[in-house]
Amino acid sequence: MMDDLYDRLIEHEDIRTTVYDDATGKPITKGSNVIGNPTIGVGTLLSAPGGITEDEAHLLLRNRVNIAIAGVQRLVPDVRAANDARFDVLVEMAFQMGIDGLAKFTNTLQAVREKRWGDAADGMLASLWAQQTPSRAQALAAIMRSGQA
DSSP, X not given: OHHHHHHHHHHHHOOEEEEEETTXXXXXXXXXXXXSOEXXXXXXXXXXXXXXXXXXXXXXXXXXXXXXXXXXXXXXXXXXXXXXXXXXXXHHHHHHHXXXXXXXXXXXXXXXXXXXXXXXHHHHHTSHHHHHSHHHHHHHHHHHHHSOO
C-alpha cells in the first residue's frame, strides 16, 4: 500500500536532487528569481513553513558522512587501520570540501600514507582551506598530529 503511495507521489512530484522553484520547475542557482518556493527531493519545501525535520537532517548527515568515508577509503585505503581519529579528520575534510577538494591535498595525503603525522598536519595548515576556516583547520591538524580526538 505504501509503495503505491510512494510511487504515485514520485510520479506527481518527481524526484529532484537539486533545489528548484516549485512554481516554474527551474533549478535555483545563484541570482535566480524564485517565483514559488525552494523545493528539493520529492516536494520538500525548504523555505518556512517547510524545511526539513531534525531527523531528516540527521539522515542527510549520515548519508553524506558515508559518501565521505567511501571517498577517503579510495584515496587512502589503509589509513583507518592506523588510527580512527586521523581517519575521521580526513572524513571531515572530505565532508567539508568534497572528495575532489581533499584529493588536492596531495602532499598531506602522501604524508598520511607514510604515517608522517606532523608533516600531514603541517600540510593541512599550509593550505587555502586553513586560511578560509582557520579554527577548524587548527583543531583538525592538532588531531592529525596527536592522533587524539
